[in-house]
Amino acid sequence: MMKLPVGLFCLFLAVHATAGPVSGSGQVQSTDTARFVSPFHEKNEICFKCHGQDRYEYSNENLGTVVKDIMCTDRIIGRDGFYGSNHRSFACTDCHSADYAVFPHPGELRMELKYNCLDCHGGDEAFATYSFEEIDAEYRESVHYRLEEYGFTCWSCHDPHSYMIKTRNSSNLRETILYDNNICMKCHSDLSRIRLMAEEGEADIVNKHDWLPNQASHFRSVRCIECHTRISDSILVAHQIMKKEEAVKLCNECHSQNSLLMASLYKFKSKEQRRDGFLNGIILNESYVIGANRNKYLNILSIVIFIAVFAVIGVHIVFRIIRK
Numbered sequence: 001m002m003k004l005p006v007g008l009f010c011l012f013l014a015v016h017a018t019a020g021p022v023s024g025s026g027q028v029q030s031t032d033t034a035r036f037v038s039p040f041h042e043k044n045e046i047c048f049k050c051h052g053q054d055r056y057e058y059s060n061e062n063l064g065t066v067v068k069d070i071m072c073t074d075r076i077i078g079r080d081g082f083y084g085s086n087h088r089s090f091a092c093t094d095c096h097s098a099d100y101a102v103f104p105h106p107g108e109l110r111m112e113l114k115y116n117c118l119d120c121h122g123g124d125e126a127f128a129t130y131s132f133e134e135i136d137a138e139y140r141e142s143v144h145y146r147l148e149e150y151g152f153t154c155w156s157c158h159d160p161h162s163y164m165i166k167t168r169n170s171s172n173l174r175e176t177i178l179y180d181n182n183i184c185m186k187c188h189s190d191l192s193r194i195r196l197m198a199e200e201g202e203a204d205i206v207n208k209h210d211w212l213p214n215q216a217s218h219f220r221s222v223r224c225i226e227c228h229t230r231i232s233d234s235i236l237v238a239h240q241i242m243k244k245e246e247a248v249k250l251c252n253e254c255h256s257q258n259s260l261l262m263a264s265l266y267k268f269k270s271k272e273q274r275r276d277g278f279l280n281g282i283i284l285n286e287s288y289v290i291g292a293n294r295n296k297y298l299n300i301l302s303i304v305i306f307i308a309v310f311a312v313i314g315v316h317i318v319f320r321i322i323r324k
């Protein structure tokens, strides 16, 4: 008699199990752990000798002494970060003048022009999948573009010495979110960096988002760009950061069945999932987005269970009546 609902319940669990564990964290990251050996290792060590840690030394020929000093934090370049970055196969002097080998560095080097991304990647077929030109066009429409006269460039977000693509390659969603948000937080949680470019600017992210419940949890589960960029169909990571008035504030933009996250954060993966025909799989896999998790199989199943429960009650009542 009770076999049917129990069987159904087991089936329910089985469907849930194939949908994957609900926790998105704790996954093992699939990065290449083999250590990269740069053809310019020796050459770069000339620079790393001073720029690789918080202290450096040089000999003062006038005094005939060795001087030890502190390297300012912004001038420290970690070897691990550099050799793990997208541009790890470069020599420092591919981007910087070879005259930097001299110390003290000649003063005019400070005025040296830097390459920008498009100088190298623009119109290059090998990098077509990244759509550099479209990203550039979006960036030109973004709120930061007007700050170029104060030194803002693509490099402001893409640290030349550690930038590494994540969204495209990483299987660890939480880690990707953390990485991407730290890009924004580097400035938006540091008043002195903001004031370099905007005299009246503020760096009070927590208070500016006090309308968002469970803020810490949200910032761990979505990226800043989810709410602040215009959704783009053609590029993977939207780059057009809109004015603050246009940012997403409505809860059901995400907490609904056609969640905007399907076109942004979950875009790359959801494409693969769609091919498998299990549209909502990704949402069930990675995190529980209230309202967005409706899955048609589970929906049908819950209706079946609902009917089954009534059937059991009905049969029960019938037997009672018969027994009386």
Ligand code: HEC
Binding pocket: 046, 047, 048, 049, 050, 051, 056, 057, 058, 071, 075, 092, 093, 096, 098, 100, 101, 103, 104, 105, 109, 110
């Ligand atoms: C003997 C130590 C030493 C060595 C070797 C050294 N640097 Fe520096 N570098 C410094 C110090 C100290 C500063 C900050 C003060 C300054 O700008 O002179 C600096 C500043 C810089 C800056 C920033 C300049 C600016 O615009 O403010 C760059 C870029 C740089 N170094 C690149 C290099 C490169 C590339 C190499 C290797 C070819 C290198 N450095 C080797 C000590 C060194």
Ligand code: HEC
Binding pocket: 044, 047, 048, 051, 074, 075, 076, 077, 082, 087, 090, 091, 092, 093, 094, 095, 096, 114, 115, 155, 156, 160, 161
């Ligand atoms: C892909 C090009 C590229 C490579 C390779 C590169 N740099 Fe840079 N570097 C830049 C750019 C661009 C800037 C200016 C960043 C900015 O304006 O925000 C910079 C800035 C710096 C600065 C000034 C501090 C800062 O971060 O703004 C130092 C010091 C420096 N580089 C040292 C090095 C050393 C040492 C290496 C090799 C280990 C190296 N760079 C390799 C592009 C590069």
Ligand code: HEC
Binding pocket: 086, 087, 088, 089, 094, 095, 115, 116, 117, 118, 119, 120, 121, 130, 154, 155, 158, 165
């Ligand atoms: C001096 C030329 C140069 C500049 C400037 C430059 N890149 Fe690159 N970039 C390259 C080259 C060359 C490679 C391939 C490196 C390799 O395969 O080892 C590369 C690799 C990459 C990759 C990895 C591509 C892949 O398929 O592995 C990304 C992403 C990237 N660059 C983004 C940028 C961004 C963003 C900027 C500007 C912030 C930038 N690059 C600036 C020359 C450059």
Ligand code: HEC
Binding pocket: 117, 118, 129, 130, 132, 135, 136, 137, 139, 144, 153, 154, 155, 156, 157, 158, 164, 165, 166, 167, 168, 176, 180, 183, 225, 235, 236, 237, 239, 241
């Ligand atoms: C306001 C910050 C910001 C600025 C400015 C910015 N980017 Fe990005 N960019 C990001 C973030 C965040 C990502 C996502 C990184 C990840 O997870 O892979 C990204 C990703 C990328 C990627 C990889 C996309 C992919 O398909 O994998 C490329 C290429 C890129 N940016 C190029 C550029 C270029 C070119 C510029 C300047 C015209 C630029 N970015 C300016 C924040 C920025």
Ligand code: HEC
Binding pocket: 181, 184, 185, 188, 202, 205, 208, 209, 212, 218, 219, 222, 223, 224, 225, 226, 227, 228, 244, 245, 247, 248, 249
């Ligand atoms: C859930 C959507 C959402 C997320 C996630 C989000 N923001 Fe916002 N943000 C907004 C909205 C909406 C506003 C406008 C708030 C208001 O009404 O003043 C805003 C305002 C801002 C402002 C302007 C503050 C001011 O008034 O000067 C900045 C800067 C900002 N956000 C940066 C960030 C950064 C950095 C992150 C990631 C750590 C982030 N935001 C994450 C929705 C979001």
Ligand code: HEC
Binding pocket: 143, 144, 147, 152, 156, 157, 183, 184, 185, 186, 187, 188, 193, 194, 195, 197, 198, 200, 201, 202, 224, 225, 228, 241, 242, 243, 244, 245
């Ligand atoms: C190099 C520093 C820097 C980085 C990195 C940076 N920003 Fe900004 N951002 C600024 C400055 C400076 C302003 C102007 C501040 C002001 O006017 O109050 C600004 C303004 C904004 C605004 C407000 C626009 C308005 O309408 O006033 C938003 C939203 C914003 N940034 C989002 C982001 C997001 C999202 C990221 C990461 C993808 C990011 N920023 C990365 C420096 C930065």
Ligand code: HEC
Binding pocket: 211, 212, 213, 214, 217, 218, 221, 222, 226, 227, 248, 249, 250, 251, 252, 253, 254, 255, 261, 287, 288, 289, 290
């Ligand atoms: C940019 C998309 C987005 C927007 C906008 C958004 N949320 Fe969320 N929210 C999420 C995601 C993703 C999670 C999943 C958190 C997790 O992993 O547990 C979440 C989780 C939550 C949770 C559970 C928090 C917890 O304890 O983990 C609540 C409650 C919530 N959201 C309420 C809201 C409300 C109310 C609003 C509107 C003011 C809102 N959200 C706007 C994406 C969003």
